[in-house]
Amino acid sequence: MSQKDYIKIVSEEIYNQLGYGLSEITYEKAFQAELSEVFRNVQTEYHIQEYYTTMNGKKIQIGDLRIDILIDNEIIIELKTLESSLMKKKDIKITKEYKQLKRYMKLMNISKGFLINIFNGGVDLFEIDDSIPPEII
Numbered sequence: 001m002s003q004k005d006y007i008k009i010v011s012e013e014i015y016n017q018l019g020y021g022l023s024e025i026t027y028e029k030a031f032q033a034e035l036s037e038v039f040r041n042v043q044t045e046y047h048i049q050e051y052y053t054t055m056n057g058k059k060i061q062i063g064d065l066r067i068d069i070l071i072d073n074e075i076i077i078e079l080k081t082l083e084s085s086l087m088k089k090k091d092i093k094i095t096k097e098y099k100q101l102k103r104y105m106k107l108m109n110i111s112k113g114f115l116i117n118i119f120n121g122g123v124d125l126f127e128i129d130d131s132i133p134p135e136i137i
Contacts, residue, residue: 003075004114004127010034011116011123020120024079027118028068031077039071046070048107067104076104076113086117086124101128 001009014030028044035042050063069077078101080086092098092115101113105128117124
């Protein structure tokens, strides 16, 4: 089974058992439990720093960001609990959620990520791979 297929099955199972309306951290814990059975290293709330370089060349830390789920230092999962589906958006690439995941991928030099939205009515799952256009799964 592919990583994508497994993550999709896990997402659906978590939604079926827990439904909508819980905090992101609650869903993160469920994902961590499931994903840890297949992947070697699953970390939640993984901290990374954001830096800014001034026009004078001084590099300063401007943020402490948290990746929802980091798998084997190769895959990032960004979880959302929005009220409605992200599939209603005409172009996922213009959403704040997509841009946030892409930023994390760039900072970590990781080319694969999943944007998962658990909403009132189901689960959106988007695979983001730098080598292919975003795909709705």
